[in-house]
Amino acid sequence: xxxxxxxxxxxxxxxxxxxxxxxxxxxxxxxxxxxxxxxxxxxxxxxxxxxxxxxxxxxxxxxxxxxxxxxxxxxxxxxxxxxxxxxxxxxxxxxxxxxxxxxxxxxxxxxxxxxxxxxxxxxxxxxxxxxxxxxxxxxxxxxxxxxxxxxxxxxxxxxxxxxxxxxxxxxxxxxxxxxxxxxx
Numbered sequence: 001x002x003x004x005x006x007x008x009x010x011x012x013x014x015x016x017x018x019x020x021x022x023x024x025x026x027x028x029x030x031x032x033x034x035x036x037x038x039x040x041x042x043x044x045x046x047x048x049x050x051x052x053x054x055x056x057x058x059x060x061x062x063x064x065x066x067x068x069x070x071x072x073x074x075x076x077x078x079x080x081x082x083x084x085x086x087x088x089x090x091x092x093x094x095x096x097x098x099x100x101x102x103x104x105x106x107x108x109x110x111x112x113x114x115x116x117x118x119x120x121x122x123x124x125x126x127x128x129x130x131x132x133x134x135x136x137x138x139x140x141x142x143x144x145x146x147x148x149x150x151x152x153x154x155x156x157x158x159x160x161x162x163x164x165x166x167x168x169x170x171x172x173x174x175x176x177x178x179x180x181x182x183x184x
Contacts, residue, residue: 048147054140068149070119088115088123106132125154
């Protein structure tokens with residue numbers, strides 16, 4: 001609003017502009033609800049997210065990504081080296097090769113399983129998935145991905161494998177394991 005004055009600087013009238021922002025407010029509330037739902041789904045799923053910008057050479061790890069490895073939000077810097085240093089030595093070369101290969105020639109969705117060192121020193125199995133953002137010239141701008149801890153599933157798979165390949169009474173290898181070795 002504004003006040004209109006006469007030549008002697010006395011108020012004559014006030015001009016007021018009113019704009020209906022109901023639609024804008026509804027859209028803003030809907031966006032906030034959607035963001036809360038998304039964050040809740042991420043928290044429930046224990047899903048960490050990451051983004052690797054090829055153009056800037058920068059990496060972002062979400063607070064949940066850091067929590068999966070036992071760290072607080074501000075305890076790990078956002079550097080690619082943080083990820084590389086935590087890879088299990090036996091998985092390092094393969095994980096790096098698969099990720100770099102996808103970054104050079106992205107087709108579909110990237111997916112890889114590997115182990116990462118947790119803050120407590122143990123290794124956790126994780127699945128990483130990503131998609132590439134590609135510019136109009138076909139150049140990869142960034143990779144946007146998620147990481148989820150699958151350690152429990154891997155341990156359960158190992159238990160099933162052990163049960164299927166060993167005698168429950170003696171713990172010795174059974175016929176299934178012997179045939180598997182023979183096939184190799």
